[in-house]
Amino acid sequence: MYTAVVTVTLRPSILDPQGKAMQHALHDLGHGAVQQVRAGKHIEMQIDAASAEEAERIARQACEQLLANPVMEDFAVTVEQAEGTPAA
Amino acid sequence: MARFAILVFPGSNCDHDAYHAAKHVFGQDAHFVWHKEEALGEADVVIVPGGFSYGDYLRSGAIARFSPIMKDVIRFANDGGLVLGVCNGFQVLCEAGLLPGALMRNASLRFACKDVHLRVENAETPFTNEAEVGQVLRISIAHGDGNYIADEATLDELERTNRVVFRYCEPDGTITPEANPNGSARNIAGIVNAEGNVLGMMPHPERCVEAILGHGSADGAIVFRSLLQHVGETVAA
Numbered sequence: 001m002y003t004a005v006v007t008v009t010l011r012p013s014i015l016d017p018q019g020k021a022m023q024h025a026l027h028d029l030g031h032g033a034v035q036q037v038r039a040g041k042h043i044e045m046q047i048d049a050a051s052a053e054e055a056e057r058i059a060r061q062a063c064e065q066l067l068a069n070p071v072m073e074d075f076a077v078t079v080e081q082a083e084g085t086p087a088a
Numbered sequence: 089m090a091r092f093a094i095l096v097f098p099g100s101n102c103d104h105d106a107y108h109a110a111k112h113v114f115g116q117d118a119h120f121v122w123h124k125e126e127a128l129g130e131a132d133v134v135i136v137p138g139g140f141s142y143g144d145y146l147r148s149g150a151i152a153r154f155s156p157i158m159k160d161v162i163r164f165a166n167d168g169g170l171v172l173g174v175c176n177g178f179q180v181l182c183e184a185g186l187l188p189g190a191l192m193r194n195a196s197l198r199f200a201c202k203d204v205h206l207r208v209e210n211a212e213t214p215f216t217n218e219a220e221v222g223q224v225l226r227i228s229i230a231h232g233d234g235n236y237i238a239d240e241a242t243l244d245e246l247e248r249t250n251r252v253v254f255r256y257c258e259p260d261g262t263i264t265p266e267a268n269p270n271g272s273a274r275n276i277a278g279i280v281n282a283e284g285n286v287l288g289m290m291p292h293p294e295r296c297v298e299a300i301l302g303h304g305s306a307d308g309a310i311v312f313r314s315l316l317q318h319v320g321e322t323v324a325a
Contacts, residue, residue, distance in 0.1 A: 021197055
C-alpha cells in the first residue's frame with residue numbers, strides 16, 4: 001500500500017485572491033516579512049499498487065482526469081510506502 | 089411543443105425554476121432527468137441548471153461532470169442539440185469540455201447575489217436571436233465561483249469568432265471594471281461553443297421570466313423566446 005500526496009495549486013499566472021487575503025491578514029498581524037501567499041489543496045490517497053511507480057502513475061492519472069483542472073491549476077505528486085505495510 | 093429536459097444533480101437548486109419557466113410560463117413540455125439516468129429522452133433543449141451539485145466539492149461542477157447522464161448530454165451536444173447551462177450548469181459544461189475555460193472563485197472572495205446588467209454581444213445564436221446586439225438585460229446572479237478564466241489565446245479566439253454572448257455592463261451598456269461582479273476575464277458573462285448550440289452563462293435567465301418574480305425584470309425571457317423561435321415554436325408569453 002502506498003500513500004500518494006497530491007498538492008493542487010493555481011497556476012502561477014493566475015491571481016490567487018485567497019492567498020492575497022491571507023497575505024493582507026498576515027501583514028495586519030505584523031508579519032511584514034511574508035511576501036507572497038498562495039493557497040492550494042492537499043489531497044491524500046491510499047493506493048493499492050504493486051510498486052511506487054505504479055502508485056505514482058495512478059495518482060497522476062487521477063490528477064489529470066479529476067483532481068486538477070489544467071485550465072487554472074498545476075499539481076505535484078509524491079508517493080511513499082504507507083506506514084505499517086510491507087514493501088511490495 | 090418544444091421539449092425541455094432539465095437535469096437534476098444532488099445539490100441542484102434552480103431545476104424547478106427552469107421547469108417553471110419552460111412549462112408554466114412558456115407552456116412547453118418539460119421533464120426532469122435525474123443525473124443517474126443514462127438517456128435524456130426526447131428533447132429539443134437540455135438545461136443544466138444552477139445549484140451546488142455535489143456541494144461544489146473539489147471544484148464547482150467537477151464531480152457532476154462524471155455523472156452517468158453527462159455522456160448523453162455530450163452526445164446530444166455533439167449532435168447539434170441545444171444545451172443551456174446556467175450558473176453551476178455553466179461550470180459543469182466547462183468541466184465537461186463542452187465549453188472552453190473555467191470558473192474560479194469570485195475575485196472578491198464573496199458570494200455575489202444581486203441583479204446585474206448584461207450587454208448582448210451576439211444576437212445570432214439560438215439563445216439570443218430575439219435580442220439585439222447592444223441590448224442591455226437586467227438579470228440576477230447568485231454565485232461564489234463565477235470568475236471566468238481562459239488563456240489569452242482562447243479569449244482572443246472567443247472574441248474573434250463572436251462567441252462572447254453576454255458581458256457584464258453598466259445600465260447604459262458601457263463595459264467597466266466596476267460592472268464586473270466577479271472578476272471575469274474581459275467582463276465575460278456567457279459564451280457559446282464553436283458550433284453555437286451550447287451556451288453557458290453565470291446569470292439566471294430562468295429567474296427573470298416574470299416581472300413579479302424577477303425584481304421587476306422579465307429580461308431573461310428573451311433566452312427562452314429565442315430558443316422557441318429557433319426550434320420553430322410560436323411564442324406564447
